[in-house]
Amino acid sequence: xxxxxxxxxLLQQIAEEGKKKLPPLTDGLxxxxxxxxxxxxxxxxxxxxxxxxxxxxTDSDDISYPVTLGDFISLYEKAAKSREHDSGHAG
Amino acid sequence: xxxxxxxxxxxxxxxxRFLWGANASVALSDLLRGTSLGGRLRELAGxxxxxxxxxxxxxxxxxxxxxxxxxxxxxxxxxxxxxxxxAVIAKAGVDAIVSxxxxxxxxxxxxxxxxxxxxxxxxxxxxxxxxxxxxxLLTSGTTGAPKLILHTFAGLTAPxxxxxxxxxxxxxxxxxxxxxxGGLQIFLRAVxxxxxxxxxxxxxxxxxxxxxxxxxxxxxxxxxxxxxRRALMSPCASTIAPRYVRLSxxxxxxxxxxxxxxxxxQAGIGHxxxxxxxxxxxxxxxxxxxxxxxxxxxxxxxxxxxxxxxxRLRSARTALRYLGEENSALTDDEGFVDTGDIVxxxxxxxxxxxxxxxxxxxxxxxxxxxxxxxxxxxxPAVRMSAVRSRRNPIMGALVVAEVVLKAEPFADLTREILQxxxxxxxxxxxxxxxxxxxxxxxxxAGKLTRHHA
Numbered sequence: 001x002x003x004x005x006x007x008x009x010l011l012q013q014i015a016e017e018g019k020k021k022l023p024p025l026t027d028g029l030x031x032x033x034x035x036x037x038x039x040x041x042x043x044x045x046x047x048x049x050x051x052x053x054x055x056x057x058t059d060s061d062d063i064s065y066p067v068t069l070g071d072f073i074s075l076y077e078k079a080a081k082s083r084e085h086d087s088g089h090a091g
Numbered sequence: 092x093x094x095x096x097x098x099x100x101x102x103x104x105x106x107x108r109f110l111w112g113a114n115a116s117v118a119l120s121d122l123l124r125g126t127s128l129g130g131r132l133r134e135l136a137g138x139x140x141x142x143x144x145x146x147x148x149x150x151x152x153x154x155x156x157x158x159x160x161x162x163x164x165x166x167x168x169x170x171x172x173x174x175x176x177x178a179v180i181a182k183a184g185v186d187a188i189v190s191x192x193x194x195x196x197x198x199x200x201x202x203x204x205x206x207x208x209x210x211x212x213x214x215x216x217x218x219x220x221x222x223x224x225x226x227x228l229l230t231s232g233t234t235g236a237p238k239l240i241l242h243t244f245a246g247l248t249a250p251x252x253x254x255x256x257x258x259x260x261x262x263x264x265x266x267x268x269x270x271x272x273g274g275l276q277i278f279l280r281a282v283x284x285x286x287x288x289x290x291x292x293x294x295x296x297x298x299x300x301x302x303x304x305x306x307x308x309x310x311x312x313x314x315x316x317x318x319x320r321r322a323l324m325s326p327c328a329s330t331i332a333p334r335y336v337r338l339s340x341x342x343x344x345x346x347x348x349x350x351x352x353x354x355x356x357q358a359g360i361g362h363x364x365x366x367x368x369x370x371x372x373x374x375x376x377x378x379x380x381x382x383x384x385x386x387x388x389x390x391x392x393x394x395x396x397x398x399x400x401x402x403r404l405r406s407a408r409t410a411l412r413y414l415g416e417e418n419s420a421l422t423d424d425e426g427f428v429d430t431g432d433i434v435x436x437x438x439x440x441x442x443x444x445x446x447x448x449x450x451x452x453x454x455x456x457x458x459x460x461x462x463x464x465x466x467x468x469x470x471p472a473v474r475m476s477a478v479r480s481r482r483n484p485i486m487g488a489l490v491v492a493e494v495v496l497k498a499e500p501f502a503d504l505t506r507e508i509l510q511x512x513x514x515x516x517x518x519x520x521x522x523x524x525x526x527x528x529x530x531x532x533x534x535x536a537g538k539l540t541r542h543h544a
Contacts, residue, residue, distance in 0.1 A: 017509075030298075030325070030326055031324055032298060032321065032325050033296070033298070038297075038317065038321040038454070039519055041324070041485055042454075042485035042486040042489055043489065043523045045483065045484060045485050046481065046489055046524075047523075050524075055484060057346065058346075058484045060346070061344075061345040061346045061349050062349050062350075062353075063346055063350065064323075064350060065320055065323040065324045065350060067325065067326050067328075
């Protein structure tokens, strides 16, 4: 499963658990306008760490906090790319 | 004795100063000429007053009017559950309630009820007997029942340096509610200084508060690191251009400090260490997480020491005692409060690691593992459970649970446990993961082993 589809399916799962209805999940959607509060976004970040083994927020002291769903997904895509890059060097 | 009103002075001294709420605003000069209490201030003189308003701004008005008039002010946070009210009333000897709600609590046996509203009516300035007011703040306790913490006004205001952040052009804002220690510190800085304040509202989206802050030209603003991460995830983060950004209530990590520096390059950025019990300990303004070890040697307003790994503070800002729990001491024999926050020395700086007692700090809100475990243990299939903290880059920490079962796990088990949690716990206390484990660490004394984060 791609990073994008993992993010979206976990997002939907968390919304369902909280009995929240999500608007259409476009890249331009502002996360805080999605009906999920920052606690729900925190849970999303924790589950993504479990699923993908990635936590771009903790791996660097210099991040810009994502505003839109597109920003959020690309933060994880970049982290995955830099991991591939690192492991490529190691192996 | 200097009350809030004494410091505000006359109505003419306060021209141009406002408290802005989400739906209304009040000019301080109007409040000084009138009353939000329908002219009933005199009846509240010398009483132990429970302040329980729904509206944030209404609470602010009542605090200004009642300081120096009430013998004791018991400040209810907005999320205080009504089931805890009888215990709070008994412990604090409450004999009057000030509220903006209809009285649906007639069974509480409090003799006097005064309605408080945003309609300022003429009739202020009536001479009333004055009292040095005790302030009682609430924090959550192990069982979910609040603890009552007694402060003097002098202690609450001791960290406020005269002349600092007090220009007439200062506009304060805080993501906190002013009925909690961190928010009250900001409210007192605003009203005892010469500026104005923009109050947040519980049912307002973060972006909407940022827009209001921007519209009123906020210059000084505080919140927890989690509040700030949420603010930076809003497209409206750039609508404010503060001169001073303050973080408190949680561990400020380097990532949030760096991000704030990048987004608000013009601002002084400081993180403060404070707790409702210990008061404001210190402020760190060098842009780095943790605090310099050299602060321990400083002799000033606050004495600091590290003992058994945890930070201890002694100062005139410390609360006097717990109310209604006369056996539980707030300080050691030398007057130090054990904050319970574990620190570690690396080179020349101390860094915060988490809480000794296992208390989990989710976005500035305390979660006692025991309270969550008690709910999980109600499920008939659960033998025992352990609730722990898991670090999280958005909320600082999240709650996770491990359970030991009486029999084999079944398909709907975790859903059922979560259902129980949803029914009896606030959202931030609900475990984000539930893991079934074969056994849990139990110490020799028969208690669960609790590790700090």
